[in-house]
Amino acid sequence: MASSDLPESNTALSYTQPSSQPHLTHTPLQSPKPNELLVKIKAAAINPVDIQLWGNPVIGWLAGKKEKGIGRDYSGEVVAIGEELKRSGKWEVGDEVYGLCNRPTGEGTFAQYLTVQPGEPIAKKPSTLSHHEAAAIPLVVLTAFSCLDWLPTESQSPNSKRRVIVSGASGGVGGWCVQLAKKLYNCHVVGICSGRNAEFVKGLGADEIIDYSTQDVAKTLLDGRPGEKKYDLYIDCVGGTEIFNHWYDLLHASGAYVTIVGDKTSRTAIGGPLTYFTYPSQVIRHIRGYLFGPRYANVLLYQKCELLEQVTQLAEKEDVQVVVQDVVKGVLSEEGYKEAWEKVKEYMVGGRVRGKIVVDIA
DSSP states (O other), X not given: OOGGGSOSEEEEEEESSTTOOOEEEEEEOOOOOTTOEEEEEEEEXXXXXXXXXXXXXXXXXXXXXXXXXXXXXXXXXXXXXXXXXXXXXXXXTTOEEEEEOOOXXXXXXXXXEEEEOTTSXXXXXXXXXXXXXXXXXXHHHHHHHHHHTTSOSSOSSTTXXXXXXXXXXXXXXXXXXXXXXXXXXXXXXXXXXXXXXXXXXXXXXXXEEEEXXXXXXXXXXXXXXXXXXXXXXXXXXXXXXXXXXXXXXXXXXXXXXXXXXXXXXXXXXXXXXXXXXXXXHHHHHHXXXXXXXXXXXXXXXXXXXXXXXXXXXXXXXXXXXXXXXXXXXXXXXXXXHHHHHHHHHHHHHHOOOSSEEEEEOO
């Protein structure tokens, strides 16, 4: 698509004040700067962080009255390339790409077009995946990589696999933690999920399943240790503090407990390392773990293109699954965006999603 073929304006779903009803905006479509790409978005994905940022007064205060975008993940097509990137030869108009736009007070991906800035994760879309499937990947897989980076380099026991527990194994991040732990790290994986998702999580590669709705999770984990060997990594994608009563019994000294949520359990409250301020017991846990073990960390995603490229290679070999539970349409339609946004909110607040929910932009 030549630059002369691009429309004059870009339609996006945006909001100004926290918890205000999002609305459609029509802003002039700018040509990319020398080190930027312009992508026509085909699909975007829903994440809990979208509802958390939308209702967060601190984000609203930082951004003032300017428009704030919704959405972080995207898949689409390159339609314009900055002069500096043209000379690099890495990108061509027409390339199908997917990536992450992580700007809490700026542009979002519930939009027709997105300017990709330097340093933002982007990669060629796997040819084996649709735009809907590719859009479901970036945020959750980059978060999963940051969780698995806390794995000890070796198992506590010679000639045995490292043992990983994933709580919330049927969700977006949890599902990728299960798959990457098996495919890239060759771990023994225990998935914690509801009984209705047990077969699904097994299909992702989990060696064992614990149904939190019918089993005592801590007791089952402790009883399931072979020869009372402890685990190497506990990944928490749910939140809460119940497991800390058994922390030292479950994890060996060089192991780690990693959370993407923190001690909170509300899906509408913002998570991640910011909860160190709202739940200071995490700070004590972190320091104590650093000194004596097992380690504790509340982590954010990695913003690295090479990690998405690694996932592209896995997807091209059909070594991973991408699960899209539903596709929401009409989010950029004057007639339907309010109804579409209510459906988005329902998914983000309600949880209990198998895989990801995707927004159709095309």
